[in-house]
Amino acid sequence: MNGEKELEIARERVIDAISKNMNLYGVTESIGRLYGALYFQEGPLTLDEMKEELGMSKTSMSTSVRSLLELKMVGKVWKKGVRKDLYRAEPDWYQTFIDFFTIKWRAGISLNISAMQKSLAETQSLLESEDVDNQVKIHAKLDIEKLTAAIDYYEWLNRLVDSFESKEIFEFIPKNADKKTERS
Numbered sequence: 001m002n003g004e005k006e007l008e009i010a011r012e013r014v015i016d017a018i019s020k021n022m023n024l025y026g027v028t029e030s031i032g033r034l035y036g037a038l039y040f041q042e043g044p045l046t047l048d049e050m051k052e053e054l055g056m057s058k059t060s061m062s063t064s065v066r067s068l069l070e071l072k073m074v075g076k077v078w079k080k081g082v083r084k085d086l087y088r089a090e091p092d093w094y095q096t097f098i099d100f101f102t103i104k105w106r107a108g109i110s111l112n113i114s115a116m117q118k119s120l121a122e123t124q125s126l127l128e129s130e131d132v133d134n135q136v137k138i139h140a141k142l143d144i145e146k147l148t149a150a151i152d153y154y155e156w157l158n159r160l161v162d163s164f165e166s167k168e169i170f171e172f173i174p175k176n177a178d179k180k181t182e183r184s
């Protein structure tokens with residue numbers, strides 16, 4: 001046996017794990033499988049080649065590639081003499097993590113801060129109004145404390161995302177911690 005089958009099994013195990021892991025973060029397993037398959041390719045592939053490799057429809061493949069492009073997990077590659085678009089997986093898993101999570105976190109932060117700031121302004125207006133019942137004002141004060149604490153959290157989360165994008169996070173948590181054991 002020449003080892004080809006064993007290599008295929010080893011790769012498939014990783015591709016399966018990647019697809020299941022991405023599913024935990026709201027990305028379909030088929031998109032995860034596509035990323036995993038691209039990760040193990042020796043070179044970039046066209047949509048037709050990916051379709052052939054994974055047995056997906058061209059429409060599904062196109063949608064999946066578009067999703068991976070938006071998440072910056074794949075990129076377009078130019079190759080002299082090739083007229084079709086070529087795609088390759090982002091090989092740097094640190095960068096893939098940063099891009100994926102910062103895109104998701106920024107969207108969530110923006111949505112939540114916007115809603116909380118609007119509610120905070122409306123709640124503060126209740127405190128200033130003479131027409132509002134005292135019991136409502138008591139609840140409004142408690143809500144203001146909760147909303148202020150939540151906004152503080154989202155501002156912290158924004159700084160955390162900034163540290164990922166600037167790579168400052170690696171000053172605190174290095175990519176490769178000192179290895180005490182030797183690898184064989």
